[in-house]
Amino acid sequence: MLLRFGVVPMAVFSSKEAAKEVLKTHDLETCTRPKLVANGLFSRNFKDIGFTQYGEDWREMKKLVGLELFSPKKHKSFRSIREDEGDLLVKKISKSAQTQTLIDLRKSFFSFTAGTIFRIAFGQNFREYSFIDMEKLEELVLEAETNVCILALTDFLPTGFGWLVDRISGCSFGRSERGNSHDDMRITEEDLQKVEYLNLVIKETFILHPSSPLLLPRETMSGIEIQGYHIPKNTHIKINTYTIGRDPKVWTNPDEFYPERFSNSSISYKGQHYEFLPFGAGRRSCPGMNLGITILELGLLNVLYFFDWSLPNGN
Numbered sequence: 001m002l003l004r005f006g007v008v009p010m011a012v013f014s015s016k017e018a019a020k021e022v023l024k025t026h027d028l029e030t031c032t033r034p035k036l037v038a039n040g041l042f043s044r045n046f047k048d049i050g051f052t053q054y055g056e057d058w059r060e061m062k063k064l065v066g067l068e069l070f071s072p073k074k075h076k077s078f079r080s081i082r083e084d085e086g087d088l089l090v091k092k093i094s095k096s097a098q099t100q101t102l103i104d105l106r107k108s109f110f111s112f113t114a115g116t117i118f119r120i121a122f123g124q125n126f127r128e129y130s131f132i133d134m135e136k137l138e139e140l141v142l143e144a145e146t147n148v149c150i151l152a153l154t155d156f157l158p159t160g161f162g163w164l165v166d167r168i169s170g171c172s173f174g175r176s177e178r179g180n181s182h183d184d185m186r187i188t189e190e191d192l193q194k195v196e197y198l199n200l201v202i203k204e205t206f207i208l209h210p211s212s213p214l215l216l217p218r219e220t221m222s223g224i225e226i227q228g229y230h231i232p233k234n235t236h237i238k239i240n241t242y243t244i245g246r247d248p249k250v251w252t253n254p255d256e257f258y259p260e261r262f263s264n265s266s267i268s269y270k271g272q273h274y275e276f277l278p279f280g281a282g283r284r285s286c287p288g289m290n291l292g293i294t295i296l297e298l299g300l301l302n303v304l305y306f307f308d309w310s311l312p313n314g315n
């Protein structure tokens with residue numbers, strides 16, 4: 001579909017075949033980001049890796065984060081931070097559980113994900129600094145994400161978490177084998193290997209509720225052909241993963257929440273299956289994928305394992 005935003009042409013691709021042509025065949029010609037005003041404000045004039053244009057600066061940043069933050073070795077070395085933050089999440093929720101009071105899960109999850117990412121990225125725990133106002137920080141992140149019109153990083157985790165907890169409360173994730181108390185035990189990342197169904201549930205959630213339904217915007221650096229259509233230079237490109245995730249040509253009963261569709265399936269997060277692109281694909285795909293998945297699994301397992309959930313007033 002071709003749209004015109006004023007003088008700016010925007011091509012939206014909504015099939016897995018077209019997504020493959022853009023993200024694989026023409027990855028190099030489409031891997032820059034358009035210079036949008038909101039993105040410039042959010043990223044201090046396009047200095048952020050996610051919004052900067054393709055070129056030497058982006059390549060250097062990508063190399064740096066690949067080595068210092070997201071390499072398998074670094075990922076392993078940050079494990080204790082993620083597990084500590086998981087414990088803290090459980091402790092905070094326990095207080096409400098003991099008094100049977102309502103809890104705003106979004107805030108608990110925000111603190112968990114932001115706490116983890118902050119400690120990994122800056123080596124500091126922001127809770128130790130009284131000048132950091134948690135409420136304001138959360139507001140700021142939400143405002144930035146709203147203005148930029150894409151959702152990722154800390155955003156999926158709180159909203160996706162809440163939705164998932166609601167959907168799969170009551171499922172047992174090994175609790176019977178391990179007892180109920182959390183005074184003397186903790187969830188570790190080894191436990192994540194034992195909960196295959198949780199992994200299927202997360203994949204299914206990504207299809208129905210992708211955190212970036214149009215991925216991040218790309219822009220053509222030269223004219224290309226997609227599905228027989230000519231797409232000129234400087235066209236904005238959107239990959240509509242929301243529609244691809246509900247395409248009946250690709251998925252059986254696409255609107256049904258059916259995690260089992262992924263059992264015995266080779267479809268992975270890695271951007272090689274163009275019907276399933278929660279982290280994008282190609283050069284501009286998400287470098288934080290492993291971290292994001294681990295935080296998501298760890299947080300979910302903690303809250304589902306230790307607590308029984310219900311909506312307020314049985315709604």
Ligand code: HEM
Pocket residue numbers: 049050051062117152153156157211212215216217277278279280281283284285286287288289291292293296
């Ligand atoms: C479940 C959690 C997450 C999801 C679903 C997610 C999803 C995405 C998506 C869809 C993109 C755009 C890909 C494209 O346009 O092809 C992206 C880009 C990006 N993500 Fe994530 N992400 C998550 C977690 C994270 C985390 C934890 C970090 C870092 C701490 C991170 C860092 C980035 C960066 C830096 C980019 C821009 C890459 C570039 O433009 O070169 N993400 N993410």
